[in-house]
Structure formats: structure tokens, C-alpha cells
Amino acid sequence: MHDQTMAQLALGLKRRDFSSVELTQHYLERIQRLDATYNSFITITEQQALQQAEEADRRLAQGDAPTLCGIPIAHKDLFCTDGVRTSCGSKMLDNFVPPYSATIVENLQAAGAVMLGKTNMDEFAMGSSNETSYYGPVKNPWAIDCVPGGSSGGSAAAVAAQLAAGATASDTGGSIRQPAALCGLTGLKPTYGRVSRWGMIAFASSLDQAGTLTRTAEDSALMLNAMASFDTLDSTCVDQPLEDYTANLNQPLKGLKIGVPKEYFSEGLHPETGAAVEAAIKVYEGLGASVQEISLPHSHLAVPAYYVIAPAECSANLSRFDGVRYGYRCETPKDLMDLYQRSRSEAFGDEVKRRILVGAYALSAGYYDAYYSKAQKVRRLIKQDFVDAFTQVDVIMGPTSPSPAFAFGAKTKDPVAMYLEDIYTIATNLAGLPGLSIPCGLVENKPVGLQLIGNYFAEGRLLNIAHQFQQTTDFHTRSAPGIE
Amino acid sequence: MEWETVIGLEVHVQLATKTKIFSGASTAYGAAPNTQACAIDLAMPGTLPVANEAAFRYAVMFGLAVHAEIGKRSVFERKNYFYPDLPKGYQTTQLAEPIVGPGYVDLELSEGRTKRVRIHHAHLEEDAGKSLHEDYHGMSGIDLNRAGTPLIEVVTEPDMRSAEEAVAFAKKLHNIATSLEICDGDMSQGSMRFDVNISVRPKGQETLGTRTETKNLNSFRFMEEAIALEVERQIDVLEDGGKIVQETRLYNGETKVARSMRTKEDSDDYRYFPCPDLLPVILDDQYINEVRQQMPxxxxxxxxxxxxxxxxxxxxxxxxxxxxxxxxxxxxxxxxxxxxxxxxxxxxxxxxxxxxxxxxxxxxxxxxxxxxxxxxxxxxxxxxxxxxxxxxxxxxxxxxxxxxxxxxxxGLKQVSDTGALEKLVDEVIANNTKQVDNYRSADEAKRPKMLGFFVGQIMKASKGQANPQAVNDILKKKLEG
Structure with missing residues (x-):
């Protein structure tokens, strides 16, 4: 059962080939048996999962249950789950049990999806390798000595190891798409504002967006159908009509105009990764699409701008973790300053501290104009690059990450090398555009991702373009070697 | 040397909205600690603010009342600092683009003088909670009921020249806010709090002296006292050849003593930046006109x-x-x-x-x-x-x-009953024959004054209850009869 897509499982459940309880027990058993290897889960919610599965079976028996009803999924551990510990991969929130759920968690629950547990992640979603987690690194199911990518490394590894049919994830600078690429999955980051941020623990509020990690584009469409909603609890959520993202999956691509930014095939791109991406674009030509080179002239400024804006926002967002009301508090503080300093020093990891410091610096008097203001100007230029590009083309394609999964420790000593992991994904977040990564080949027996960037609220179109690729290729159906 | 006092005010006006500025929790005063603080007010992870429309409506009303430009685009920013009663570690406030722009208030002063005080701007922001230092034996308690209560902070130009003018401005502002019903005006509960910026300079000098800020005055009387004290202190320092240190001061209304709280050297860098969780608020003329129509x-x-x-x-x-x-x-x-x-x-x-x-x-x-x-x-x-x-x-x-x-x-009813009064009049006439004779022989012009004696006697006898007009009439009739 575990090698099936969500769409296939949904059919099986409808046909009563198996019950949701059976399916859920099957996944729970796999997690128990196999996850010691991958470390993809922080918390397993066995009891709740079985209760939800029983409820799903009742709904399935009544007929007209939603498509996702009874399908076991996992949530990245930054989505608040009522009554279930939500750690954000940090010692700071190791003891934190929220009394409310994220809107997307509620939406998926309402659609009948079963929560298996909470997945591992880089601490507060800061990292590109899942090595900053308080709960230890996650192993890439394709290469056990390599990272799964980050920050949604746990969600990616869980789906790639077939410990969950799909998973929620979040993407601030590439945290869905890069792990999708490194783990051979389909990863969707929707348009900023498409999916509610309520209950998603913030890293950088103007960039964070929840999305999906699944095996296929069709599964992404099914999950997005359930997750997307206009939410009055999130002021940045956009009141855009909901659509059925599966409706246009089968639309032919004849006449599709693909733009390939020359800046995305420059120095730093692993040659074989580049070759796999170019081959994938050729597949699209075979499907009737035309390809043209475009320019996104401010691409080289995306990483620097991002590493001002994201830390600046994070420096304020993480101030609430002060040891006063919830979360970690140091032992026997001698006064208020000691309480603040030791609680935060002891509970935050190095990468989180680095970004808080960088952000506070960039916002401080005398530096604000040179850093934060300048970065915001760059952000507008980057957005304009895309707006201009989408007057010429329907979709932008390129690599998701510069190289396949790398070994543990390879980049931890060099933060900048780690930051460059997201060189192709960050601009999308700065512009607020939807982005998607699909598997398009293997390099050194490790997956490579093709990135698709669409216009605002063009998730349906992106999923259609990805689905058509998956109808003619089999990269997405391949399992990591050694998966039982 | 003759000195001139220069005063500018920052006034925190608590808005009387039912719910908080960014959450649905109640703003009612006096509930048990932390019973009116929801997950948003507690800054629980993953929670997000949603701006309260009523707070904007009230702020616009205030702006219109002080003849101000209304900010058609206003932006919330984060003011970053750590304090236990500030749950998010930043206060959501407005800085570069406030809801209320420049305006003015006209004051009526003693002896018919008037004065115009310019408003620099007024911005919307959230209040903090309260730290409770009593009853916790070596620890502090935090009550977040007040956290997130909407405020407008009104900032004036340094236009006031005396405590009288500053107090008159404060009272006028109180009157405007309570008349608009945007603030309950209860100063004892902190509904209106004043920060007073004070400097002195030699009379005739253009440039402003170094100022101090006395914070959190919550009565007009304390404000008057605090200004008098600080002006005196500054003049003493300057006349002794000293320099005023820019600092924040606190005035204790009970002990009538002020002290320095912190100097500018150790003031914080608040690292303001636009709040990414809240979009800029755009108001159009139609909205502003609708608010104008609804103003009390x-x-x-x-x-x-x-x-x-x-x-x-x-x-x-x-x-x-x-x-x-x-x-x-x-x-x-x-x-x-x-x-x-x-x-x-x-x-x-x-x-x-x-x-x-x-x-x-x-x-x-x-x-x-x-x-x-x-x-x-x-x-x-x-x-x-x-x-x-x-x-x-x-x-x-x-x-x-x-x-x-x-x-x-x-038994205080006035006696107007003619019979009862006549009896009293008769008694008084009988007991004062000498005065009666004097009256009767006196000039017409002197008589009214003399009549007063008899009225007084009758009022005394009636313990003040006799109707004086009726007594007058009866007396005249009997004396002149």
C-alpha cells in the first residue's frame, strides 16, 4: 500500500480494498520499524491517528467522503496541532503543546486526512540540510550518508521513505522545493497568501508559505484543494476564489511558452544537474511547448537581499521566546536579564542565533538604510523582473538546487555555502510567486529537481504542467533504493 | 535671568473598543489577571494579529476633531524591546505613516486668553500588560489583560509655555476624547496617561533647551505639580552653572518627589520596521466621510x-x-x-x-x-x-x-400660609414697639432698609421657613396699614 500515491490510496479506500484504520496501522508500523534509520518524525501521534482513521472509515462508509478522507499524512512540526507538542525543531519549544491548530491542519482534518505525527525540521525552519534540528539530522532515503535538504527535511524524508502518503511543509526560501529535489519528490510552494499562515510558527512572515511534499503533482493538487482557504485570522491571506486544482491537470501543453533564465545556469551549478534539467525542458518541447531564454537581471541579488530581510523579520518573530510565558526557561534565573539571556542562549541553536544577530544588526540605528531599506528595494526589483518575464512566457523553468544531496557536515562550517543551496529558490519567495519542484533525473544515483515558477495564483497551471511531465516520464515513480 | 518654559506632551488615550486592537479578547477593566488575554495577546507561536476596525474609526474621529489630516495609508511597525509585560518582544505601533497627521487644538485659558496647540501626529498602537511586584515574594507577576488594548498616542508640538497651558490642553483632550466616546476618560484606571517633555530657556532665546521627559502622569493635578517641580529643578541647575541631562523622569504623586529613570545614553535602539503580519491600511474619502457623519x-x-x-x-x-x-x-x-x-x-x-x-x-x-x-x-x-x-x-x-x-x-417646607405668617408678624410687631414707631415715623426712602430688621426677626422665629416675599407683603400691610 505504501508505494501508492494519495490518488491511488483514495481509490482503494473508496473501493474498500482496505480501510483507513488498516492503512493507518500499516504506516504506523512502518514508522515504528523504519524511522530509527531516517529520524524523520519528532512526534508520532498513534492514538489520534487511529481515532481519526476510525472516523474516516465511518465517513467513507456513508459515501460522499472528500478525496483525502482516510489518507495518512504527516505535518511539519511548525504547524500548531491542538493538544500535540509542536517543537519547531527547537529545544525552545520541546515542551510546547499548543491549545489550537493551524488553519491548514484544521482544513486537512476537515477533509478527513489522518495525522500520523509531526516531522523533523531545521530549527525554526532555518537551514537547508535539516542539520540544525534539536532532534538530530534527518537521513536522505536515497543516500543515507547525505542530507535530505531543509528545512522541511523530515517531511521530505518521511514521504520519500514511504512512511506517510504525503506531508505538509513550509517554504521561506526554498524549504519545500529544495528537499523535494534532494529526495525525489514533488514539492509545491503556493503563492504568498494562497494558504493561511495562522498557526504556522513564523520564521520570516513576509516570505513564509505552507505547501506540500508528495510523490506526484496530482497528489499536490489534492492536498492543496484541502489546504487552501481564505482565512480571516491571517491578514496577509488573499481572498482569491478557491479552485479545483485537479480540474486542469490533463490539459495539453501545446503552445506553452517556457522561459529559461540564463542566470540560473551559471557558475556553481553542478554540470550533471544542469544537464538533467536541460533534458527535462527538452521533454516539454516534445509535448508541444516552446522554449526561450529569458533574463532575470537581479537574480544575483536575491540571496543577499533574502539574508537581510529574512533574519530581520526572524529577529522580531523570535523575540516572543523569552522564557516568560511558555517554552524553555533556564534553571534558577537570578534576575530578569539572566532569565532572558540564559533561556535564549541555552535553547536556541547556533544558526538561529546567527540569524537573530544578523537581523538585529540590519535593523539597528545607522544600518537600517544600508541593509533593510536597500534589501526591500532589491526585493521590488526582483519582483519586477518576474512581472516582466511573465509578459513573455507562461512558466519559468530551471534547476531547483545547484547540486544533488550532499554529505552531512559538508556545508555546516560555511554558512554562505549553505545559503547558496537556495540560490534558485529564494527569488520566488521574495516575489511571492508559486514554485514547484519535480524530480527530473538522477545524478550520482541521487535525485535532481526541475523547478517550475508560475505567475501569481497560477498553482493550477503549474500543477498541470508538472502533471503532464509526469505522464510521460517515470522519475516520480521511482523509489529510493532499499525502501521496503 | 528670566526663564521661559517650553512643554510638549505625549498623551496615551485608551480607546473604548469592546475588543483589543489585534485580537477578539475583551478590553473590560478589572477582570482577574490573565482572564482576558487570548492566545494572540499571549503571543503564542503561530498566532497572527488582525486589526480592529473600530480602533481605526475612533482614531479617525479623533483626527477629525483636532482638525488633522487623516492618514489615508497607515502602516503598523514593530518596536522591538524585551520586557515581561510585552509578550511578543515588540510593540505593534505606527511610526512613519500614522493614522492622524498634523492638526491643532484651541484652548480657552484664564482671563479670556486663547492658545492654539499644534498636534504633530497621533498614531495607533497596542498597550502592554502589567507587571505586578507585590505579593509574589521575590518574583514578579504578569497580567496580560491590558496587553493589546488599543491606544492612540497623541504627540504635540512644543507649543505650551506653562503648566496652566499644559493642563488646559490635557483637559481639552480629555473633553474631546470623552465627548467622542472613544475613551472612557477614567484617569484612575489609566485610560489617559501623559508624558510631559519639559525644557527651559532664557526668555527671548530661539533655540530650545535640553528637555527631560516625565512619564506616565495620570491626573491633571499630578501633571501640574510635576511640571512646576521640574521647571524649578531645571532653572536651579542652570542658574548654578550646570547642564540639563536628557533623561526620562518619574514623578510620584503621593510623595511629591521626582527621580531620574534613565538617561539618553542608555536608551534603547528599538529597531523599528514595518510589521509583515499586517498590511498597510488604506482609507478612502467615503470611509472618512461616513465616520464624520457618525461623530458625536x-x-x-x-x-x-x-x-x-x-x-x-x-x-x-x-x-x-x-x-x-x-x-x-x-x-x-x-x-x-x-x-x-x-x-x-x-x-x-x-x-x-x-x-x-x-x-x-x-x-x-x-x-x-x-x-x-x-x-x-x-x-x-x-x-x-x-x-x-x-x-x-x-x-x-x-x-x-x-x-x-x-x-x-x-420639616423644611416654606410657610406661605397667610394665617400662620400673620400670627408671626403680629407677635414681632407686638414685641418691638420701639422699632415699629421708628419705622412709622421714618422717610419713605429709609423704610425698605428698616423693614429688613422685621423680616430677619420673622425668619428667625420661623427657623427660616417663612416665605420671605409673603412676609414682606404682610409686614408692609401691617406696619403701614
Whole structure:
């Protein structure tokens, strides 16, 4: 059962080939048996999962249950789950049990999806390798000595190891798409504002967006159908009509105009990764699409701008973790300053501290104009690059990450090398555009991702373009070697 | 050397919205600690703010009342600092693009002087919670009920030149905010708090002296005292050849002592930046006009109406509309007795004296408008003399009930009964034959003054209850008869 897509499982459940309880027990058993290897889960919610599965079976028996009803999924551990510990991969929130759920968690629950547990992640979603987690690194199911990518490394590894049919994830600078690429999955980051941020623990509020990690584009469409909603609890959520993202999956691509930014095939791109991406674009030509080179002239400024804006926002967002009301508090503080300093020093990891410091610096008097203001100007230029590009083309394609999964420790000593992991994904977040990564080949027996960037609220179109690729290729159906 | 005082104010006005500025929790005062703080107010992870429309409406009303430009685009920013009663570690406030732009307030001062004080801007922000340092034995308690209560912070230009002007401005602002019903005006509960920026300079000098800021004054009297004290301190320092240090000061209204809280050197860098969780708020002319239509009557309009509708003098109308609660009291009294001039006199004289003596606000008065109206009615219908009316009023202030109850219980009804009065007059005439003879032989011109003696005797004999007009008439008839 575990090698099936969500769409296939949904059919099986409808046909009563198996019950949701059976399916859920099957996944729970796999997690128990196999996850010691991958470390993809922080918390397993066995009891709740079985209760939800029983409820799903009742709904399935009544007929007209939603498509996702009874399908076991996992949530990245930054989505608040009522009554279930939500750690954000940090010692700071190791003891934190929220009394409310994220809107997307509620939406998926309402659609009948079963929560298996909470997945591992880089601490507060800061990292590109899942090595900053308080709960230890996650192993890439394709290469056990390599990272799964980050920050949604746990969600990616869980789906790639077939410990969950799909998973929620979040993407601030590439945290869905890069792990999708490194783990051979389909990863969707929707348009900023498409999916509610309520209950998603913030890293950088103007960039964070929840999305999906699944095996296929069709599964992404099914999950997005359930997750997307206009939410009055999130002021940045956009009141855009909901659509059925599966409706246009089968639309032919004849006449599709693909733009390939020359800046995305420059120095730093692993040659074989580049070759796999170019081959994938050729597949699209075979499907009737035309390809043209475009320019996104401010691409080289995306990483620097991002590493001002994201830390600046994070420096304020993480101030609430002060040891006063919830979360970690140091032992026997001698006064208020000691309480603040030791609680935060002891509970935050190095990468989180680095970004808080960088952000506070960039916002401080005398530096604000040179850093934060300048970065915001760059952000507008980057957005304009895309707006201009989408007057010429329907979709932008390129690599998701510069190289396949790398070994543990390879980049931890060099933060900048780690930051460059997201060189192709960050601009999308700065512009607020939807982005998607699909598997398009293997390099050194490790997956490579093709990135698709669409216009605002063009998730349906992106999923259609990805689905058509998956109808003619089999990269997405391949399992990591050694998966039982 | 002659010194000039320069004062600018920052006023925190708590808005009387039902719910908080970014959450649905109640803003009601006085609940048990932390019972009115929801997940958003506690800054739980993953929660997000949603701006309260009522707070914007109130801020726009305020802006229109002070003749200000309304910020059609206003932006919330984060002001970053750590404090236990600031749950997010930043205050959500406005800086570069506030909701209310430049405006002004006109003040009426003593001896008919007026003064225009310019408003620099007013911005919306959230209040912090409270730290409780008592009863926790070596620890502090945090009450977040107040966290997230909407405020407007009103910032003036340094236009005031004395404590009188500063207090007049504060009172005017209080009057405007309470008249608009955007603030309950209860200063004892912190609904309006004043930070006073004070500097002095030699008279005639253009440049401003170094200023200090005295924070969190929550009564007009404390404000007046604090200004006087600080001005004196600054002049002393300067005349001794010293320099004023830019600092934040605290004034203790109980001990009448001020102290330095922190100097500018250790002031924080707040690292303001636009709040990414809240979009810029765009207001159009239609919205602003709708708010304008819904605005309650402002003090100046009310003053004009008092002159036009009640025939009050400009002076009386100004006095009665200087405080919203007083104007309300006046109108409630007039509604119940129909006597505007008498109501005005009673409120400005006897009621005001009583409230001052007891240190009460008019809303705490034991004498209700209905009771005062009842007293006035008994005065106009001749039941009471004005002298007895004052006794009845005093009894009212002691909580003895309404006028009729007091008149009945104390037997204070005015005697107008001709038979009873004639008897009294006869007795007085019989007992004062010498004075009667003098009166009868006196010039016409001297008689009215002499009559006073007899009236006084009769009033004394009647314990003040005789109707003086009737006594006059009977006396004249009998003496001249």
C-alpha cells in the first residue's frame, strides 16, 4: 500500500480494498520499524491517528467522503496541532503543546486526512540540510550518508521513505522545493497568501508559505484543494476564489511558452544537474511547448537581499521566546536579564542565533538604510523582473538546487555555502510567486529537481504542467533504493 | 535671568473598543489577571494579529476633531524591546505613516486668553500588560489583560509655555476624547496617561533647551505639580552653572518627589520596521466621510448649542462644556426641571464646591441630576426658600434622598400660609414697639432698609421657613396699614 500515491490510496479506500484504520496501522508500523534509520518524525501521534482513521472509515462508509478522507499524512512540526507538542525543531519549544491548530491542519482534518505525527525540521525552519534540528539530522532515503535538504527535511524524508502518503511543509526560501529535489519528490510552494499562515510558527512572515511534499503533482493538487482557504485570522491571506486544482491537470501543453533564465545556469551549478534539467525542458518541447531564454537581471541579488530581510523579520518573530510565558526557561534565573539571556542562549541553536544577530544588526540605528531599506528595494526589483518575464512566457523553468544531496557536515562550517543551496529558490519567495519542484533525473544515483515558477495564483497551471511531465516520464515513480 | 518654559506632551488615550486592537479578547477593566488575554495577546507561536476596525474609526474621529489630516495609508511597525509585560518582544505601533497627521487644538485659558496647540501626529498602537511586584515574594507577576488594548498616542508640538497651558490642553483632550466616546476618560484606571517633555530657556532665546521627559502622569493635578517641580529643578541647575541631562523622569504623586529613570545614553535602539503580519491600511474619502457623519457632538458645538438653546451666557456655556460629564449632568438636570439658568448656577456654585471639597468627580456625585432638578423645582414652586434649598442640597450630599424626602423628614417646607405668617408678624410687631414707631415715623426712602430688621426677626422665629416675599407683603400691610 505504501508505494501508492494519495490518488491511488483514495481509490482503494473508496473501493474498500482496505480501510483507513488498516492503512493507518500499516504506516504506523512502518514508522515504528523504519524511522530509527531516517529520524524523520519528532512526534508520532498513534492514538489520534487511529481515532481519526476510525472516523474516516465511518465517513467513507456513508459515501460522499472528500478525496483525502482516510489518507495518512504527516505535518511539519511548525504547524500548531491542538493538544500535540509542536517543537519547531527547537529545544525552545520541546515542551510546547499548543491549545489550537493551524488553519491548514484544521482544513486537512476537515477533509478527513489522518495525522500520523509531526516531522523533523531545521530549527525554526532555518537551514537547508535539516542539520540544525534539536532532534538530530534527518537521513536522505536515497543516500543515507547525505542530507535530505531543509528545512522541511523530515517531511521530505518521511514521504520519500514511504512512511506517510504525503506531508505538509513550509517554504521561506526554498524549504519545500529544495528537499523535494534532494529526495525525489514533488514539492509545491503556493503563492504568498494562497494558504493561511495562522498557526504556522513564523520564521520570516513576509516570505513564509505552507505547501506540500508528495510523490506526484496530482497528489499536490489534492492536498492543496484541502489546504487552501481564505482565512480571516491571517491578514496577509488573499481572498482569491478557491479552485479545483485537479480540474486542469490533463490539459495539453501545446503552445506553452517556457522561459529559461540564463542566470540560473551559471557558475556553481553542478554540470550533471544542469544537464538533467536541460533534458527535462527538452521533454516539454516534445509535448508541444516552446522554449526561450529569458533574463532575470537581479537574480544575483536575491540571496543577499533574502539574508537581510529574512533574519530581520526572524529577529522580531523570535523575540516572543523569552522564557516568560511558555517554552524553555533556564534553571534558577537570578534576575530578569539572566532569565532572558540564559533561556535564549541555552535553547536556541547556533544558526538561529546567527540569524537573530544578523537581523538585529540590519535593523539597528545607522544600518537600517544600508541593509533593510536597500534589501526591500532589491526585493521590488526582483519582483519586477518576474512581472516582466511573465509578459513573455507562461512558466519559468530551471534547476531547483545547484547540486544533488550532499554529505552531512559538508556545508555546516560555511554558512554562505549553505545559503547558496537556495540560490534558485529564494527569488520566488521574495516575489511571492508559486514554485514547484519535480524530480527530473538522477545524478550520482541521487535525485535532481526541475523547478517550475508560475505567475501569481497560477498553482493550477503549474500543477498541470508538472502533471503532464509526469505522464510521460517515470522519475516520480521511482523509489529510493532499499525502501521496503 | 528670566526663564521661559517650553512643554510638549505625549498623551496615551485608551480607546473604548469592546475588543483589543489585534485580537477578539475583551478590553473590560478589572477582570482577574490573565482572564482576558487570548492566545494572540499571549503571543503564542503561530498566532497572527488582525486589526480592529473600530480602533481605526475612533482614531479617525479623533483626527477629525483636532482638525488633522487623516492618514489615508497607515502602516503598523514593530518596536522591538524585551520586557515581561510585552509578550511578543515588540510593540505593534505606527511610526512613519500614522493614522492622524498634523492638526491643532484651541484652548480657552484664564482671563479670556486663547492658545492654539499644534498636534504633530497621533498614531495607533497596542498597550502592554502589567507587571505586578507585590505579593509574589521575590518574583514578579504578569497580567496580560491590558496587553493589546488599543491606544492612540497623541504627540504635540512644543507649543505650551506653562503648566496652566499644559493642563488646559490635557483637559481639552480629555473633553474631546470623552465627548467622542472613544475613551472612557477614567484617569484612575489609566485610560489617559501623559508624558510631559519639559525644557527651559532664557526668555527671548530661539533655540530650545535640553528637555527631560516625565512619564506616565495620570491626573491633571499630578501633571501640574510635576511640571512646576521640574521647571524649578531645571532653572536651579542652570542658574548654578550646570547642564540639563536628557533623561526620562518619574514623578510620584503621593510623595511629591521626582527621580531620574534613565538617561539618553542608555536608551534603547528599538529597531523599528514595518510589521509583515499586517498590511498597510488604506482609507478612502467615503470611509472618512461616513465616520464624520457618525461623530458625536464635540465640545465647541455643544457650547454654542448651550448658548442658543438654553440662553446661557458664553461664560457659563464654556464652563459647563469644559468637561463632558459636567455638560451631560447639566443637560440631564435641565431635562428634568426645565430651568437652565438655575441648573447652571447650582452646578457651577454649590455642586462644584461640594465636589471640590470631597475630591469627587461629577460622575461620583451623591447628588444626581434628577435630585438637583427636584430641588430646583421645589425652589421655583415656592416650597423652598433659597436659604433652605441650600440646607436641602447639603442633606442630599449626605445621601438623605431626594428633595421631597428631605423636606418632609426635616420639616423644611416654606410657610406661605397667610394665617400662620400673620400670627408671626403680629407677635414681632407686638414685641418691638420701639422699632415699629421708628419705622412709622421714618422717610419713605429709609423704610425698605428698616423693614429688613422685621423680616430677619420673622425668619428667625420661623427657623427660616417663612416665605420671605409673603412676609414682606404682610409686614408692609401691617406696619403701614
Amino acid at each position: 457632538e464635540l465640545p465647541e458645538a455643544r457650547r454654542e448649542r448651550f448658548v442658543a438653546d438654553y440662553g446661557l451666557t458664553e461664560y457659563d456655556a464654556t464652563q459647563l462644556t469644559a468637561e463632558r460629564a459636567v455638560a451631560d449632568y447639566f443637560e440631564a438636570t435641565v431635562k428634568a426641571c426645565g430651568e437652565a439658568k438655575l441648573a447652571a448656577n447650582w452646578i457651577m456654585a454649590d455642586l462644584s464646591a461640594y465636589l471640590n471639597k470631597e475630591e469627587l468627580s461629577i460622575t461620583q456625585s451623591k447628588v444626581t441630576p434628577i435630585q438637583l432638578a427636584g430641588l430646583i423645582t421645589r425652589l421655583t414652586d415656592g416650597t423652598l426658600s433659597s436659604k433652605i434649598a441650600k440646607q436641602v442640597f447639603e442633606a442630599m450630599t449626605l445621601g438623605e434622598g431626594d428633595a421631597d424626602t428631605i423636606i418632609e423628614a426635616r
